[in-house]
Amino acid sequence: MPRFSKPRSLTLTADHVARLARTIPDPGFQPLPGMVQMTKDDYNEIAAELIAQAPKDGLWVFAYGSLIWNPDFDFTDKKIARARGWHRAFCLGWDYRFRGNRDQPGVMLALDRGGSCTGVIFRLPDDALEANMHRLLRREMSMRPTAFPPRWIPVETEGGRLTVLTFAMNRKSGRYIGDLSDEQTADVLATACGFRGSMVEYLWNTVTHLEELGIHDRYLWRLQELTAKRIDAAQGVDRAAG
Numbered sequence: 448m449p450r451f452s453k454p455r456s457l458t459l460t461a462d463h464v465a466r467l468a469r470t471i472p473d474p475g476f477q478p479l480p481g482m483v484q485m486t487k488d489d490y491n492e493i494a495a496e497l498i499a500q501a502p503k504d505g506l507w508v509f510a511y512g513s514l515i516w517n518p519d520f521d522f523t524d525k526k527i528a529r530a531r532g533w534h535r536a537f538c539l540g541w542d543y544r545f546r547g548n549r550d551q552p553g554v555m556l557a558l559d560r561g562g563s564c565t566g567v568i569f570r571l572p573d574d575a576l577e578a579n580m581h582r583l584l585r586r587e588m589s590m591r592p593t594a595f596p597p598r599w600i601p602v603e604t605e606g607g608r609l610t611v612l613t614f615a616m617n618r619k620s621g622r623y624i625g626d627l628s629d630e631q632t633a634d635v636l637a638t639a640c641g642f643r644g645s646m647v648e649y650l651w652n653t654v655t656h657l658e659e660l661g662i663h664d665r666y667l668w669r670l671q672e673l674t675a676k677r678i679d680a681a682q683g684v685d686r687a688a689g
Contacts (some may be wrong), residue, residue, distance in 0.1 A: 454658035457651070459671040463678050464648045472603065474544055481621065482590040489591060490501060494580045499595060501569060508583065509602055509613035511535050511566040512556035513649060516656040520579040520588050522569035527660060528602040529651050530610070534562035535664060537586040537632045539594060540624040546641040546649055552645045553639035556653070557595050557616040568602060568611050587614050594622035610646055620636045629666075633673035637681065647674060 476484055498506070509530060511517065539557040542594045547553025558564060587595075595614045602611050616623060627635075639646040654667050679685070 452647075453654075454664075457671050457675075459647070459651050459654070459675040461651070464645065466682065467645045467647050467678065469515075469640055469645075471548060471640055471642045472580065474548075474570065477543060478590060479622070482592065484528050484664050485591055488583055489586050490588075491586075493584055493597070494577060495540055497612060498576050498580060500599065501576070501612075504609075504631070505509060505573065506571045506580075507568040508571065509566055509568050509600065509608055509611045511564050511613070512653055513559055514647065515567050516652050516658075518569055520569075520582040521575060522573050522579075523572050524570040524605045524607070527662065528568040528604045528609070529563055529565045530558070530600055530602045530613070531563045532558075533558045533560065533600065535559075535614060535666060536616075537566050537627065537636070537670075538625045539622055542639075542641065543620070544641050545643045546646050547635075548641055551639045552651075553641060554607055554624065554627070554635050554636070555596075558613060559616045560618065564610065565664075567660065568609065577683050582682075585613070592620075594620035605651040629669055629673060632676055633670055634637075636670060636674045637677035647678065650674060666683040 478484055508514070509528060512535065525663055531602045535556055536559040537554045538559050539555040540552065541547065542553035543549050543554055545553070547557070595610055596614050598615050599610050600613055600615070604608055618625065636650050650667070650671060654671050657664055657667070
């Protein structure tokens, strides 16, 4: 795995995140057109199916975004891993609740077809698979049909190849917005905010943790630079003068 000796200094800073922080009430679950809320039976069925399909040598989950810095489930091991044939992209839209609102909708990271993506894999505890699978599914899936269904993919690690579980974008979904330019994406990241926080906080956390792991993503690196410049420009901050 290619790794860097130490994290680099981002243009985007904790100060940018603090300047965009604001409190927004949770509007509650709002199903998107053609989608309905997942039920307990739905979760039970999907969890049982995935556990039955899990490789004999353990159930690993591939994290490429917020799961890296906020997994919200128990794990017994983690490793750096590369998924070929997939790349990170802000292509899952639109978010009107968690990190966006009706006036300023957010757009979330997903795995999209093509390229490669280096992230982190977590091994779920063998003696608590069902409980942790439910925690994972409830975090990643709130509506059906889901726009980024769970699927098994091969990844490469320093210890060899593994088959792992991840959530990848369905390009046929109405929530797929794969035609945003970097500039358009940065416009969203520099403004959107929901009850869980801002898009800029999401971006900063993701890039910061990737750098700490020695993982460099050129796409996210460009976006953090563009987003920082937009925030500074909107607030009349001249970084060069400082």
